[in-house]
Amino acid sequence: MHKITLIPGDGTGPDITSAARRVLDASGARIEWEVVEAGEKVIDTYGTPLPAHVLESISRNGLALKGPLTTPVGKGFRSVNVALRQELDLYACVRPAKSLPGIKTRYEDVDLIVVRENTEDLYAGIEHRVGKNAAESIKIITREASERIARFAFELARREGRKKVTIVHKANIMKFTDGLFLESARRVAESYPDVTAEEMIVDAMCMKLVQTPENYDVMVLPNLYGDIVSDLAAGLVGGLGVAPGANIGDRIAVFEPVHGSAPKYTGMDKVNPLATILSGVMMLKHLGEFEAAARVMRGVTAVLHEGKTVTYDLGGTSKTSEMAAAVIENMR
Numbered sequence: 465m466h467k468i469t470l471i472p473g474d475g476t477g478p479d480i481t482s483a484a485r486r487v488l489d490a491s492g493a494r495i496e497w498e499v500v501e502a503g504e505k506v507i508d509t510y511g512t513p514l515p516a517h518v519l520e521s522i523s524r525n526g527l528a529l530k531g532p533l534t535t536p537v538g539k540g541f542r543s544v545n546v547a548l549r550q551e552l553d554l555y556a557c558v559r560p561a562k563s564l565p566g567i568k569t570r571y572e573d574v575d576l577i578v579v580r581e582n583t584e585d586l587y588a589g590i591e592h593r594v595g596k597n598a599a600e601s602i603k604i605i606t607r608e609a610s611e612r613i614a615r616f617a618f619e620l621a622r623r624e625g626r627k628k629v630t631i632v633h634k635a636n637i638m639k640f641t642d643g644l645f646l647e648s649a650r651r652v653a654e655s656y657p658d659v660t661a662e663e664m665i666v667d668a669m670c671m672k673l674v675q676t677p678e679n680y681d682v683m684v685l686p687n688l689y690g691d692i693v694s695d696l697a698a699g700l701v702g703g704l705g706v707a708p709g710a711n712i713g714d715r716i717a718v719f720e721p722v723h724g725s726a727p728k729y730t731g732m733d734k735v736n737p738l739a740t741i742l743s744g745v746m747m748l749k750h751l752g753e754f755e756a757a758a759r760v761m762r763g764v765t766a767v768l769h770e771g772k773t774v775t776y777d778l779g780g781t782s783k784t785s786e787m788a789a790a791v792i793e794n795m796r
């Protein structure tokens with residue numbers, strides 16, 4: 465029995481996490497859920513969107529499936545998602561982007577994994593106003609965090625039989641910060657002679673990804689570039705509705721869709737549950753539940769192939785819950 469923390473989340477979070485929960489419960493994996501609430505809805509009760517007992521639950525179980533949490537833009541509390549990753553030292557953000565059958569996109573053979581550093585860079589949150597008309601943000605890059613994420617990316621490539629890791633940076637301009645990231649990743653690459661290491665400046669990377677995404681395999685990036693490039697990669701394979709992700713540390717892993725809480729669709733049972741279901745598939749594989757993961761994938765593939773019971777973003781009219789039910793029906 466796997467005990468897993470479930471955070472329903474804000475906005476559309478409860479719709480998509482309950483859909484994913486039903487699918488995972490039907491997958492054959494034995495899961496006991498510990499549901500804890502975080503985000504906007506708990507601020508009045510606990511005075512914080514991220515109460516200590518939520519972190520304690522994730523820490524104790526070592527695993528969580530998480531719905532998106534809303535962060536107000538330019539005001540209020542710091543991003544709960546960023547705080548959670550930093551508090552639990554979930555240093556590696558893993559976001560695969562793989563072409564799925566039945567989803568019409570401009571590309572056919574995309575199979576990328578974006579590995580994003582999750583704890584520092586401009587996300588360190590050291591930012592302030594300088595007088596009335598200026599503001600300043602400090603970019604933190606350390607050798608320790610850069611080597612750690614590079615090692616994670618090369619280990620992942622080796623474990624999954626991938627051929628190439630592209631180290632993405634802007635060291636031509638940010639010679640100290642990105643320079644250190646690049647230097648650290650190069651050093652790590654030397655220990656993996658069986659995996660090709662390639663270097664790419666982030667702007668060129670974006671252009672190449674939209675021209676020839678099939679040429680790329682695993683990419684490793686500092687935090688901010690990783691955030692942007694992973695949304696770009698999601699766009700190559702059908703958009704945010706189908707983009708799963710994981711935040712992984714040495715002892716704890718939190719699985720969540722790449723997308724946010726899509727607040728305008730709150731309570732409408734409308735958005736695509738696949739990003740969360742596929743995050744659940746990543747979680748099953750992380751647990752070694754490969755049979756259950758394959759069963760869910762067979763359900764997902766069949767539903768996409770048929771193309772009838774899909775949500776609005778995939779050209780259908782089905783509800784979140786109906787699409788999840790169709791996945792379950794097609795699992796065998």
Ligand code: NAD
Binds near residue numbers: 536720722723725728
């Ligand atoms: P968003 O990802 O929530 O939504 C942007 C648009 O993408 C939506 O309006 C919708 O059209 C589409 N979309 C998103 N998810 C979809 C799905 N599952 N199916 C179909 N369409 C989908 O981005 P946003 O509006 O910029 O952010 C809303 C809130 O979410 C913000 O407060 C932001 O901080 C937060 N956020 C949280 C996380 C997280 O919890 N990890 C990640 C990103 C954003």
